[in-house]
Amino acid sequence: MRDHELPEVRRLPLFRNMLAENFESLMRASYAQTFPAQLEMVRQGDPADLLHIVVEGAVELFSEWNGHQSTMAVVRPVGSFILAACIKDQPYLMSARTMARTRIILVPASDIRSVFRRDMEFAVSCMNELAGCYRAVVRHAKALKLRNSHERIAAYLYRQSRYAGDVATFTLTVEKRLLASYLGMTAENLSRALKALEADGVKVDGSRVIITDREKLKAIARPDYLIDGPDWDGSTSGVALPFPRNEEG
Amino acid sequence: MRDHELPEVRRLPLFRNMLAENFESLMRASYAQTFPAQLEMVRQGDPADLLHIVVEGAVELFSEWNGHQSTMAVVRPVGSFILAACIKDQPYLMSARTMARTRIILVPASDIRSVFRRDMEFAVSCMNELAGCYRAVVRHAKALKLRNSHERIAAYLYRQSRYAGDVATFTLTVEKRLLASYLGMTAENLSRALKALEADGVKVDGSRVIITDREKLKAIARPDYLIDGPDWDGSTSGVALPFPRNEEG
DNA sequence: CGAACCCTTGACAGAAATCAACTAAGGTGG
DNA sequence: CCACCTTAGTTGATTTCTGTCAAGGGTTCG
Secondary structure (H helix, E strand, C coil): CCCCHHHHHHCCCCCCCCCHHHHHHHHHCCEEEEECCCCEEECCCCCCCEEEEEEECCEEEEEEECCEEEEEEEECCCEEECHHHHHHCCCCCCEEEECCCEEEEEEEHHHHHHHHHHCHHHHHHHHHHHHHHHHHHHHHHHHHHHCCHHHHHHHHHHHHHHHCCCCCEEECCCCHHHHHHHCCCCHHHHHHHHHHHHHHCEEEECCEEEECCHHHHHHHHCCCHHHHCCCCCCCCCCCCCCCCCCCCC | CCCCHHHHHHCCCCCCCCCHHHHHHHHHCCEEEEECCCCEEECCCCCCCEEEEEEECCEEEEEEECCEEEEEEEECCCEEECHHHHHHCCCCCCEEEECCCEEEEEEEHHHHHHHHHHCHHHHHHHHHHHHHHHHHHHHHHHHHHHCCHHHHHHHHHHHHHHHCCCCCEEECCCCHHHHHHHCCCCHHHHHHHHHHHHHHCEEEECCEEEECCHHHHHHHHCCCHHHHCCCCCCCCCCCCCCCCCCCCC
């Protein structure tokens, strides 16, 4: 593991409150690894024995069924994933693949479980992390069930603009095909919907997004704290980032 | 609180491992209440200050946005809900209403938070509960994104039959309109889909479900452990029951 | 330069929502 | 007991939304 990495990991909400001694013990049991782009590092259904922490690059969490795939989340540095599977010692519900060359720290699930039994602060952090992840997925499900595709895209773009500081122009952080899958539609559909949204105050040119009429876009999106999440409260290691930094728990 | 209730609550995975003394302290701070049917007892967006435990009746968790509603889960005895909001001390993401006359035990969130800081077993139970709830919602989201409506219904009916002990005949535990909303479709659509499924090995007459060709139904449903959940592992107080007993955390 | 790959566009088919009407069952009150 | 009302569920007609298939433009990269 590299010198600068440890302090970064230590700063994660998940680890920042635990005893230094326990943190070090966890890290001694861990190891870092660098993966090339487009590598499927976790396969859904596999037994969960390692907590993953992304320190460089980006990871897509996705699901498969009957030949179809769906993007569930994107994890960026510094964020963790598959905490829940580790805690319950049960198979992964999602697969994970690198979106670029990615560096990951791998923490054995058994160490996680034994450390939180002797470090209450770590246990509390895990709980907060899990609760945050839970709430993030509930929001995702709410968006899928309550909004149609145009509304989901509008809300996504509006939120992105907010995160970027209420700017009128920004660039998409992910490929459109992935965004489409995340938002629960086909790439073709997203393409058409984006074109249609030009009448509603937002223009997309390549990966460049230009909000031409903020109020109009907002009227379509109807952003809602209980779906789109806080503007950014920093309480969890990643929920509600441009793309949620941390989703699996 | 009634005599028979305390032992039942104590038997919940969430409470069964904690020290008796702490359990009693929690319960002393709690109170029970009986609500009539169709009462909205929790409104999304409200501050979360009480953990709810259903000891009699049934509760629907649902979300609202822009005039539309969607059923997210049903909680039956003995199951808890809104643990996550209590732990994070943040507003409810879902509303709750009684489906029948319902008896609820209300545990102050502040007591929950203070007790799990001094009772590691309780903290571990909370974590397991949260992790279980998280996984349940991930499954729900996967079903919504990966299956179409016919497949979702088929999988639901197949699973119900499994829970009932692989029987060929059983009755629906919820109204069809609610089931439709839970499965992410309109009531009209559910009605038509059920009729269409008669060609695929299952007949529904009122609330009576008769599986006429198990293999045919299974072929449509393609049940998947990573979406439909375990047949029943008992590890959480409710995930994956006929209707998940416990979903919010 | 060619081969992938991403994105877009068009035409079409299929899925699902909406609107409206109607039935059946349960409950209420005369 | 019956007329009445309410509500869940069904059915049909229709529109809207969304996925699928096919083709082509533009980029990137070996």
